[in-house]
Amino acid sequence: MGLSEFNLEGQFLGFVGDTPGKFKYFGLALESEDVQVKIPKELRQLLSLSLVPGEQIRVSGIRKLDTHTGEIKLKAFKIIPLGFCHTQKTPLQQQKCPPKAKILVCQKSGCIKRGGKGLLTELQKILCDRGLSDHVIIERTSCLKCCKSAPNFILQIGKKEYRNLRPEAIVSLLEDYLS
Structure with missing residues (x-):
């Protein structure tokens, strides 16, 4: 497994999972793609109460490369809300803000x-x-x-x-x- 740090900025798309408050992942829209990021247990409850789909966020964490599958997994250790872009569209329209x-x-x-x-x-x-x-x-x-x-x-x-x-x-x- 290869490890590296990452810093991403994008639009929060919402939580992934069935049970409210127990979400393990969230979706993040970047300029080139949408990714899923794992949320550490200690942040899950707080984030489920504070993040709103469509909000711009900055995420820092660890990127793991599974050398067997070639799959890259992202796990956050810090998430900073940046607020909403002035040209805000609904998350369905996926209108991304220009990078700050x-x-x-x-x-x-x-x-x-x-x-x-x-x-x-x-x-x-x-x-x-x-x-x-x-x-x-x-x-x-x-x-x-x-x-x-x-x-x-x-x-x-x-x-x-x-x-x-x-x-x-x-x-x-x-x-x-x-x-």
């Missing part, structure tokens, strides 16, 4: 000392002023391994990464992406 953009912000001392905190505040203000806060996830990270260009922000849009950007450039790229 993500901004990684280094929180190590080198970046903080070189003005990282002020730039982050400025970025959050500009995003809020332009109504983009709901379309981007700001993730505080440890060292991004590019200390020479501190303070460091990395903008991830889809599969693209942009580095060494200032807040205005980040917002400009986001506006282009979302329009």
Whole structure:
């Protein structure tokens, strides 16, 4: 069995199983396919009360490859609700939201000392002023391994990464992406 970690973001499709509160799996719609993810026992009761079909969620977990069958099994250890997309359709129509953009912000001392905190505040203000806060996830990270260009922000849009950007450039790229 091969093991690896995964981080997926998609639309929660609902629980799989017969007995309410005792569901072992849930469906997750990704851009390319729908997958089933196993829910650990300690999360089942809580999730059955809190997740709503159609909601966007981020799932972290372990991916297992069964070398005999070639089947990949996903088991969640962390599930974060992200809310609903503004262009929400019913789960039957499977209208998927565009993937959210993500901004990684280094929180190590080198970046903080070189003005990282002020730039982050400025970025959050500009995003809020332009109504983009709901379309981007700001993730505080440890060292991004590019200390020479501190303070460091990395903008991830889809599969693209942009580095060494200032807040205005980040917002400009986001506006282009979302329009």
